[in-house]
Amino acid sequence: MTSRALFHPDFQPLPYWWEAWRPEPGQVEDLPRRTRVAIIGAGYAGLSAALELARTGIETVVLEAGLPGGGASTRNGGAVSGGVNVGKSFTGGRSRASGERRAALLGGAAEAFGLVETLIGREAIACCWEKRGRFVGAFTPAHYRDLEVRLASLNADAAADARMLPRSRQREEIASDYYYGGMVIARAGKLHPALYFKGLLDACRRHGVPIVAEAAVRRIRHQPVMPADRAWQLGTVRGTIEAAEVVVATNGYTGDITPKLKARLVPIASHIIATEELPDDLARSLIPNGRTISDTPRVLTYYRMSPDARRVIFGGRARFTAVDAMVSAPILHRFMTDRFPELRDARVTHAWTGNVAFTFDALPHMGQEEGLHYCLGCNGSGIAMMSYLGWQTARKIAGAANCPSAFEQDELPGFPVYRGDPWFLPALGGWFRFRDALDRRRAQAEGGKA
Numbered sequence: 362m363t364s365r366a367l368f369h370p371d372f373q374p375l376p377y378w379w380e381a382w383r384p385e386p387g388q389v390e391d392l393p394r395r396t397r398v399a400i401i402g403a404g405y406a407g408l409s410a411a412l413e414l415a416r417t418g419i420e421t422v423v424l425e426a427g428l429p430g431g432g433a434s435t436r437n438g439g440a441v442s443g444g445v446n447v448g449k450s451f452t453g454g455r456s457r458a459s460g461e462r463r464a465a466l467l468g469g470a471a472e473a474f475g476l477v478e479t480l481i482g483r484e485a486i487a488c489c490w491e492k493r494g495r496f497v498g499a500f501t502p503a504h505y506r507d508l509e510v511r512l513a514s515l516n517a518d519a520a521a522d523a524r525m526l527p528r529s530r531q532r533e534e535i536a537s538d539y540y541y542g543g544m545v546i547a548r549a550g551k552l553h554p555a556l557y558f559k560g561l562l563d564a565c566r567r568h569g570v571p572i573v574a575e576a577a578v579r580r581i582r583h584q585p586v587m588p589a590d591r592a593w594q595l596g597t598v599r600g601t602i603e604a605a606e607v608v609v610a611t612n613g614y615t616g617d618i619t620p621k622l623k624a625r626l627v628p629i630a631s632h633i634i635a636t637e638e639l640p641d642d643l644a645r646s647l648i649p650n651g652r653t654i655s656d657t658p659r660v661l662t663y664y665r666m667s668p669d670a671r672r673v674i675f676g677g678r679a680r681f682t683a684v685d686a687m688v689s690a691p692i693l694h695r696f697m698t699d700r701f702p703e704l705r706d707a708r709v710t711h712a713w714t715g716n717v718a719f720t721f722d723a724l725p726h727m728g729q730e731e732g733l734h735y736c737l738g739c740n741g742s743g744i745a746m747m748s749y750l751g752w753q754t755a756r757k758i759a760g761a762a763n764c765p766s767a768f769e770q771d772e773l774p775g776f777p778v779y780r781g782d783p784w785f786l787p788a789l790g791g792w793f794r795f796r797d798a799l800d801r802r803r804a805q806a807e808g809g810k811a
């Protein structure tokens with residue numbers, strides 16, 4: 362298919378999810394002068410924190426630079442998991458956490474998955490939530506063995522209800538011979554990310570939380586001489602606001618107002634395409650059990666059927682930086698047809714991009730930096746995790762947490778000389794593509810053609 366023919370005549374460079382709900386200006390136009398807690402960033406983390414604070418009667422205001430939900434939280438793939446991605450780094454390695462520490466982290470991730478279910482149920486969020494599980498495809502036989510090694514701990518510590526599926530039975534899960542078998546995780550689900558976000562937004566509004574759109578925070582000033590309830594002054598493009606506590610929930614969009622936090626996060630772009638509606642038989646055959654799919658190369662992909670099961674929503678790191686849809690869509694289409702050759706003629710109706718934040722220890726974090734609370738570092742998988750860290754931060758502020766979260770125990774690590782400008786990403790992406798191709802060629806030489 363030529364690059365031009367690949368795009369449907371109705372193609373839009375926007376998230377497919379925005380057909381159902383798109384970020385819109387909030388109803389609250391004026392910035393309150395004072396609040397107990399000011400939250401910077403209206404994504405899952407910021408809203409989940411705001412909702413929990415409001416439920417405990419703590420006055421809260423959310424400040425958003427653009428439109429609420431305009432960050433990653435209405436742009437993602439909608440795959441929700443407990444622990445499988447915890448500790449997975451952008452270099453393809455894994456966190457060094459082991460033993461009790463690892464068990465605590467996986468336990469937290471399992472709790473995060475439970476929190477999403479609780480929020481959807483309690484707040485009656487209609488977001489096409491389906492607990493259909495996930496299949497993680499092994500890119501090489503060595504990756505299959507790595508998954509096997511992780512299986513017991515995922516089941517014991519993250520209650521993942523996971524099992525290995527050898528390559529000979531792979532077609533039970535996916536109409537593709539691309540992988541060398543993989544892992545089926547029963548405790549995983551999928552949702553409509555924009556409708557989940559809308560549900561959190563509606564819940565915040567029901568609890569009276571002002572969510573101020575187009576109010577980029579430009580300056581954060583600590584005021585030690587003021588009373589504690591006015592300890593912080595935030596300068597925004599809409600005026601100033603004072604607060605007793607501040608939560609930074611800016612993840613892959615963390616900027617210069619918090620330079621120390623910015624210097625510990627690597628923002629990486631992730632890209633997605635949606636196909637046109639497919640013929641019924643084809644659509645039904647691709648992922649017969651309705652699971653979400655992810656895989657194990659360094660330049661990974663993730664995909665699923667749309668909530669109406671008619672289209673493929675296919676994501677991956679077509680590039681590590683934000684690029685035009687005209688660049689990312691053909692690359693993702695090629696990745697998709699590598700896995701499903703029968704989608705060769707499926708045209709693309711939507712293509713979009715968003716930022717995720719990676720950390721140098723491959724773990725999400727919450728904590729305090731110079732008095733500011735933060736919940737940051739989704740490492741590419743944050744529907745459950747960032748909802749959870751926002752909720753945990755709120756409970757900490759409310760004094761309701763019995764013990765520190767597992768994600769609060771270590772400092773957000775930095776890297777010598779890195780100050781938050783990821784100039785090296787294009788080169789790194791090229792190096793990873795090369796290494797993946799090498800691994801794959803070696804695997805094919807050793808273990809037969811996939």
Ligand SMILES: Cc1cc2nc3c(=O)[nH]c(=O)nc-3n(C[C@H](O)[C@H](O)[C@H](O)COP(=O)(O)OP(=O)(O)OC[C@H]3O[C@@H](n4cnc5c(N)ncnc54)[C@H](O)[C@@H]3O)c2cc1C
Pocket residue numbers: 401402403404405406407424425426427428429430431432433434435436437438439440441442576577578579610611612613614615616618630631632633663676713714715716717739741742743744745746747
């Ligand atoms: C393409 C893509 C696919 C993904 N797929 C999945 C998936 O399938 N499953 C999964 O679990 N996760 C996935 N993720 C990750 C997930 O979307 C994120 O982890 C999650 O949305 C992060 O939520 P957040 O609230 O921390 O940040 P965001 O939703 O990114 O919100 C941060 C907000 O902070 C605001 N902000 C920044 N600076 C300021 C400032 N100075 N003043 C005011 N506001 C500011 C930004 O405008 C932004 O709206 C994906 C992400 C992307 C981009």
